[in-house]
Amino acid sequence: xxxxxxxxxxxxxxxxxxxxxxxxxxxxxxxxxxxxxxxxxxxxxxxxxxxxxxxxxxxxxxxxxxxxxxxxxxxxxxx
Amino acid sequence: xxxxxxxxxxxxxxxxxxxxxxxxxxxxxxxxxxxxxxxxxxxxxxxxxxxxxxxxxxxxxxxxxxxxxxxxxxxxxxxxxxxxxxxxxxxxxxxxxxxxxxxxxxxxxxxxxxxxxxxxxxxxxxxxxxxxxxxxxxxxxxxxxxxxxxxxxxxxxxxxxxxxxxxxxxxxxxxxxxxxxxxxxxxxxxxxxxxxxxxxxxxxxxxxxxxxxxxxxxxxxxxxxxxxxxxxxxxxxxxxxxxxxxxxxxxxxxxxxxxxxxxxxxxxxxxxxxxxxxxxxxxxxxxxxxxxxxxxxxxxxxxxxxxxxxxxxxxxxxxxxxxxxxxxxxxxxxxxxxxxxxxxxxxxxxxxxxxxxxxxxxxxxxxxxxxxxxxxxxxxxxxxxxxxx
Numbered sequence: 001x002x003x004x005x006x007x008x009x010x011x012x013x014x015x016x017x018x019x020x021x022x023x024x025x026x027x028x029x030x031x032x033x034x035x036x037x038x039x040x041x042x043x044x045x046x047x048x049x050x051x052x053x054x055x056x057x058x059x060x061x062x063x064x065x066x067x068x069x070x071x072x073x074x075x076x077x078x079x
Numbered sequence: 080x081x082x083x084x085x086x087x088x089x090x091x092x093x094x095x096x097x098x099x100x101x102x103x104x105x106x107x108x109x110x111x112x113x114x115x116x117x118x119x120x121x122x123x124x125x126x127x128x129x130x131x132x133x134x135x136x137x138x139x140x141x142x143x144x145x146x147x148x149x150x151x152x153x154x155x156x157x158x159x160x161x162x163x164x165x166x167x168x169x170x171x172x173x174x175x176x177x178x179x180x181x182x183x184x185x186x187x188x189x190x191x192x193x194x195x196x197x198x199x200x201x202x203x204x205x206x207x208x209x210x211x212x213x214x215x216x217x218x219x220x221x222x223x224x225x226x227x228x229x230x231x232x233x234x235x236x237x238x239x240x241x242x243x244x245x246x247x248x249x250x251x252x253x254x255x256x257x258x259x260x261x262x263x264x265x266x267x268x269x270x271x272x273x274x275x276x277x278x279x280x281x282x283x284x285x286x287x288x289x290x291x292x293x294x295x296x297x298x299x300x301x302x303x304x305x306x307x308x309x310x311x312x313x314x315x316x317x318x319x320x321x322x323x324x325x326x327x328x329x330x331x332x333x334x335x336x337x338x339x340x341x342x343x344x345x346x347x348x349x350x351x352x353x354x355x356x357x358x359x360x361x362x363x364x365x366x367x368x369x370x371x372x373x374x375x376x377x378x379x380x381x382x383x384x385x386x387x388x389x390x391x392x393x394x395x396x397x398x399x400x401x402x403x404x405x406x407x408x409x410x411x412x413x414x415x416x417x418x419x420x421x422x423x424x425x426x427x428x429x430x431x432x433x434x435x436x437x438x439x440x441x442x443x444x445x446x447x448x449x450x451x452x453x454x455x456x457x458x459x460x461x462x463x464x465x466x467x468x
Contacts, residue, residue, distance in 0.1 A: 003333075003336075007340055008355055010359035010363055011355050011358060012359075014358070037389070037393045043395065045355065045359065063362075067382060068104060069107070
């Protein structure tokens with residue numbers, strides 16, 4: 001698995017949150033999943049993670065940002 | 080009075096990062112600056128306090144119309160960009176779309192950009208070897224029979240197709256007579272004979288119309304290469320060789336084992352979304368837009384572009400800015416009608432019996448109410464009992 005697309009410079013780190021973590025995030029941001037940005041369940045980056053993902057999961061994305069150094073974003077998995 | 084040493088400053092800074100009040104980049108800048116100073120703990124506390132206050136002052140306030148500001152900040156410099164489409168990058172290399180037409184392509188999320196290009200980086204074990212890089216580039220460049228032949232023609236006297244090959248071209252593209260023979264045989268449409276640099280294709284049929292069709296097919300026959308890559312140029316970057324391509328096919332190029340998946344990229348945003356995912360597409364939109372603006376010598380804050388990229392990738396796929404994308408998804412009928420296709424929007428809305436909640440800006444401007452921006456965003460509730468006291 002040395003040639004994963006996840007290594008590409010354009011792809012930030014994707015982490016799939018457990019249900020408990022996801023609820024914490026939603027609580028903290030005071031949002032419902034439908035208000036979050038979306039990510040398709042067929043997204044190549046999600047597939048490359050090789051983990052079990054279901055619709056409704058929350059993905060934590062750790063972007064490297066030129067303005068903030070590191071910024072965290074969340075996306076809700078949809079079909 | 081004792082001054083803090085570097086270790087103590089580091090400790091304070093790490094604590095600051097953990098507490099998550101200001102971004103890491105600012106903390107790092109602060110760390111460097113503080114280490115240059117002789118400073119007491121009390122002073123450090125004051126400095127940090129001041130920095131945090133300044134940071135919070137600089138933040139966007141609730142109700143700020145960031146979208147409008149972003150649109151203006153990208154739109155105004157856009158008026159100063161060149162309208163000319165093409166520009167030759169480097170000496171006698173590729174022409175690339177730049178300036179306003181390219182910015183339009185990016186924001187309209189065009190499925191087929193006019194000048195797709197790739198930068199193919201190679202893995203460590205081959206990237207310094209010019210010979211090997213050349214071989215790989217031959218495997219990437221799309222080669223048809225047409226491109227290695229002097230002529231492909233029908234010999235009417237013998238009812239055969241005669242292909243006259245150009246040996247120097249063949250060597251350049253890295254194909255052999257045998258490759259071509261095998262390809263022709265795999266058509267199963269006739270016999271193939273090789274005579275020096277002429278290949279004769281004797282088809283089973285004698286019908287001229289069919290022969291014409293076959294000629295077309297043979298001219299377009301792919302010998303090797305990746306679909307969509309029209310031309311390759313090997314470039315030296317530092318001490319390694321990099322392949323630039325005219326045309327783009329990220330998916331197939333990444334499957335070549337020698338290609339470095341980590342750094343290889345394309346300017347085709349749609350392909351990036353398809354192969355690397357929506358987050359990579361977001362980064363690509365930012366990168367491409369910043370490149371266009373910078374190349375024109377325009378200084379647009381990257382935050383505006385990030386906002387646009389965030390919006391374009393919000394739904395998990397790329398949507399364009401215009402009527403078929405973000406503007407078309409506005410819930411308000413009046414806002415959509417104010418943008419484009421006024422009559423059609425109003426007509427369809429009336430047929431459906433749509434309802435406008437008047438929550439956005441455009442619709443409130445139209446009917447002459449306070450727009451929900453800035454202080455207008457806040458509603459006031461009054462307790463009657465208190466008033467009477």
